[in-house]
Amino acid sequence: MSPADKLAQSLSVLKALQDQQRVGIQSSELTRTHRERLLQQGFLREVMKGWFIPTRPDERQGESTSWYASFWGFCHDYLNTRFGTEWCLGAEQSISLHVGNWTIPRQLLVRSPKAGNKPVALLHGTSLLDLRLEIPAPAYIQTLDGIRVMRLEVAIIQCLPRQFSANPIEMRAALAMLPDASNLLRHLLEGGNSVVAGRLAGAFRNIGRDAIADNLLATLRSAGYSVSEQDPFADRPTLPLQSRSHSPYVNRLRMMWQQYRQPVIEHFNVTPNPVTDATSYLQHVEEVYLTDAYNSLSIEGYRVNTQLIEQVRSGQWNPQTNPADREHLDAMAARGYWQAFQAVKHSVAKVLQGENAGTVASHDLDTWYRELFAPSVTAGILSAVNLAGYRNHPVYIRHSQHVPPNHEAVRELLPALFELMENEPEPAVNVVLSHFFFVYIHPYMDGNGRCGRFLMNLMMAAGGYPWTVVPLAKRDEYMDALEQASVGQNIVPFTRFIAGLAANQWK
CATH class of the missing domain: 1.10.3290.10 (Fido-like domain)
Known part of the structure; x- marks a missing residue:
């Protein structure tokens, strides 16, 4: 068999995996011969020991494009293989994906009861940190393009208070996606989260959603909780946010x-010349x-x-x-x-x-x-x-x-x-x-x-x-x-x- 025929045979095996929508490929899914041939010809790239992604052979040494394009798909395949369905992103990164921010993070924080509490180095300075933490019940997790995230209302409740001032654009966009207080109230009442309720009431009032803020306060107080409203944002928005019907x-x-x-x-600093x-x-x-x-x-x-x-x-x-x-x-x-x-x-x-x-x-x-x-x-x-x-x-x-x-x-x-x-x-x-x-x-x-x-x-x-x-x-x-x-x-x-x-x- 000629070298070209051998490469074609290896590419057929790789294509079969890609036809299954695989991005992260384990070494066990390829024979050693196919794996080494594809690596040598530039059709495969090692991400970590035992894990690879498909690449273009004309990609230059040190090029990051194939990795950034593969990042989320690789994480999906890798995490599903390690943890099955017992994982999800942390609250802050769940919110980022809910509001459409798919920027490649330097470190992806993942929660799983099976985690090892240690970082996993990936390509081009990125990493994955799996934390041994409980995850929400299955009903409170959803999948966005293959990535398991907390449902929006759960993530907003669980995110750290500093997130509101550190990332006001994402947090305001996330709050604007919620049509009413009902889902938030269910979780707040179950957990007795009066401090969080006061923070969220202040956050909703900050973006002009007074009805939701008032509902949060009135419902918690009627259930016997003492709630003090606090605005977690460092400033107020200069324009009204669109309703949930807007992206x-x-x-x-x-x-x-x-x-x-x-x-x-x-x-x-350039003076115009009309x-x-x-x-x-x-x-x-x-x-x-x-x-x-x-x-x-x-x-x-x-x-x-x-x-x-x-x-x-x-x-x-x-x-x-x-x-x-x-x-x-x-x-x-x-x-x-x-x-x-x-x-x-x-x-x-x-x-x-x-x-x-x-x-x-x-x-x-x-x-x-x-x-x-x-x-x-x-x-x-x-x-x-x-x-x-x-x-x-x-x-x-x-x-x-x-x-x-x-x-x-x-x-x-x-x-x-x-x-x-x-x-x-x-x-x-x-x-x-x-x-x-x-x-x-x-x-x-x-x-x-x-x-x-x-x-x-x-x-x-x-x-x-x-x-x-x-x-x-x-x-x-x-x-x-x-x-x-x-x-x-x-x-x-x-x-x-x-x-x-x-x-x-x-x-």
Whole structure:
């Protein structure tokens, strides 16, 4: 049997496991020959002794993407194998998943009566800590995408008091998901938790849910408990939260926008220069196209040069008559970028005529996206269905611990984002947050970074700032700043980064 046939045989065994939706694979599920062959060829990666995940053979040494994409599936398989159904996440991490925050944690806290009370080292600085603790009754545990978590009301009751001030966005979003006090009261009365009841009454009143707060207090007191209401949050929200009928993702987005506004205003130290001559501004945009296209495409991994970009702009690129052009992925990307850039210029012209930038973005974004990928569809590289719009599958960002919202949430988040942009009075806030939240949501399978930078520059024009190019040379700083905002909830580095680039454009 040839080496290729042997590898094909091993891949068939791996595929059979993946067809069973397995992510974490035990060494006992593969023969030693298959395991070693798959490891050597890069189709398998060891996570810990006796446990592996499937990987791509073209993934570079030290690459974290396959691990972050596999993290939750691996934990599901590993924990089910160790503990069966006798495990669940701790209260705080249960709440995170309930409100849609699937960011990869540095340490995942797991409760199980079978646990060993010791950490398990995983890949890329992550770990799992299993604590020997009792778990709620089966009726009070639910499964979210394979992960066993406490039901929301149980997790809210059991979480530590400091969680309210340490993670106010998640806690407020979680409280807003509860339609009434009935499930909370059942647990509070069973456990005689008067202190917790007082804390939750204060928390509900903090988010404007006075009826639930009053019900908690009245019911506990009528049962003979002495309850003192205390607000566990360090501040009060600046906007009302949507009701349970709205996605927790939308509430988190709106609260994050409000949390990030002031730091952006404080650190975007660039003086705007209101546009009085739209023709001159658009001419400048056209002049910067070559530099913008090269850097934006290169950031996304396309290998383009000024000659290819100029060939596309001048019309010398023709996939209908030149088969080499039809097969050239970089040329497709360059052509798509040129077409999208023209559409964005049209949007900029609307903004310079006084139209609301958020409204223009909501109307024109689909056009930008279609133009970005139309050449690849025309050439037959992509199916026409790829132009349909928002993704229908999970998506992962290279090197990032941030996991974008699930595809069902995207259809609620984008309208909410555009509404925030339409109503935002501070242009600098729109410049920074339109870009950040667009790539945070990641609505498309591809093209999110390019569309995010287009959005940023539309807001630059609306605010009297110059079209700003993110240079390839600063890609690592750029991605690190986005990661700090996504995972660390610190928007300051990204604000300073964009402000520094914009200030240099004036020079």
